[in-house]
Amino acid sequence: MGDPAARISADDPPGATAITSPTTASERDATWKQVLALLSLSLSLLLWTNGLLDSLQRPSVSPALDRRQLELAVLAAPALEGSVGSAVVGSDPQERLLEALLDDPASLQSGRERVLLELLARRTGRSLPPSLPELPSGDPGPAGALARALSDPTPDAASLPDGSGAEDPLLARLSCQVLGAAAPEDCVAAGEARAAAVKLAMVSVLPLLLLLGGLGLIARLAWCRWRRSLPPEPPLRGPDLTLVDVTLLIAGGFVVLGETVVPLLALPLAQAVTTALGLEPPRSEALGVVLLYSSLMALPLMILALMLRGRPPIEGGLLQWRWRPLGSGLRLAGGGVLMVLPLVSLAGWLAQRWFGEGGGSNPLLEVVLGSRDGLSLFCLAFTATVLAPWFEELLFRGVLLPVLVRRQSRLLGLVGSALVFAAAHLSLGELLPLLVLGFALGWLRLSSGRLAPCVLMHALWNGFTFANLIVLGG
Structure with a gap:
């Protein structure tokens, strides 16, 4: 048995050379995609490793x-x-x-x-x-x-x-x-x-009450699972992409281009816009954050649109947004926030014991803590509670998680998407809490069969953090 394209006929004269079929265009494209994906993955690992190590030099908030x-x-x-x-x-x-x-x-x-x-x-x-x-x-x-x-x-x-x-x-x-x-x-x-x-109660007593409520919901979930009374998980649907496609999208479009090309283009644009509007710090910095994050979103979204172009629609949509009914989505999101609160708190406590006050925090946290300008806070809140949840959930729970589950396994999908989500924030001290949060968001995606509750849960979590910073900063 040999390659049919390289087979020599019995009627051919002695010494005849086997004729192989030329490489097709699709095969050449697949090879280039694999090479480009491998290069993108290598560069993104290098960028993220350096970013995580550099976070040790950043002060913690x-x-x-x-x-x-x-x-x-x-x-x-x-x-x-x-x-x-x-x-x-x-x-x-x-x-x-x-x-x-x-x-x-x-x-x-x-x-x-x-x-x-x-x-x-x-x-x-x-x-x-x-x-x-x-x-x-x-x-x-x-x-x-x-x-x-x-x-x-x-x-x-x-x-x-x-x-x-x-x-x-x-x-x-x-x-x-x-x-x-x-x-x-x-x-x-x-x-x-x-x-x-009143402010002290908001930042100390209220979180404690929410944490106790979350423990109660976790106990209820464990009881229902033990009694096998939980409803079956709905089918998980997502874009029919390969692991190479997802690597190009996230490692290439989001990480490599997002951390090298986007700042070169977006930072001068943001400076020109804020100068034209006559804005001074902190308003110019806050609007710059919105423009920079919007630019960071643009390239991965364009790459994803090209990947999905021409694909037939599926029931529930390619990404299973399913915003309606909104009420049930909000209930799922609120319950998810309550249940993950004690788990993230425990992870944060462990991370503090391991890293101390090192490991760095998101620089935006300190900006919010020290800002008292209403327009600046609105721009930062819009980025934290609208842009970031929508984009990150689309990328990690809308695309990456379904592809990993379909191509590998449910566990690898949950862990892999959570790990990429946590590493993307480039904070070693916050890596473990973000890993727990990402795992909870992935669990909500699988258990609900909807992407919208994940966006709402992410927005509620960021909003809760943002509100705490405003109360303490005020």
């Missing part, structure tokens, strides 16, 4: 979040008395905030944080190490005014300029208590204390 929560506790303490209030505020929030500042020397490069540390030290009677940065007396803002007052050999209320710290309730209260002539309890504004108590 976790210490700043912890300090902001402690600041809320200090402000809210007068409004939260009794055993319940003590449980929310914790023991001696002023002392804990002082320790948190001392444990993060980098934060003391900020004039505001350095002045806050000085006020806390004088309020609690603590002596500070002499190696700390000097008070920012030359700062033209409120922190500088307070620093000059604190640098006075005999500071008192007379050395405190009018309105100093008025835009910062915590600095205003502490400066009144340290430098003012009034009694410390008279420096407490009841309205500010109540507002801080």
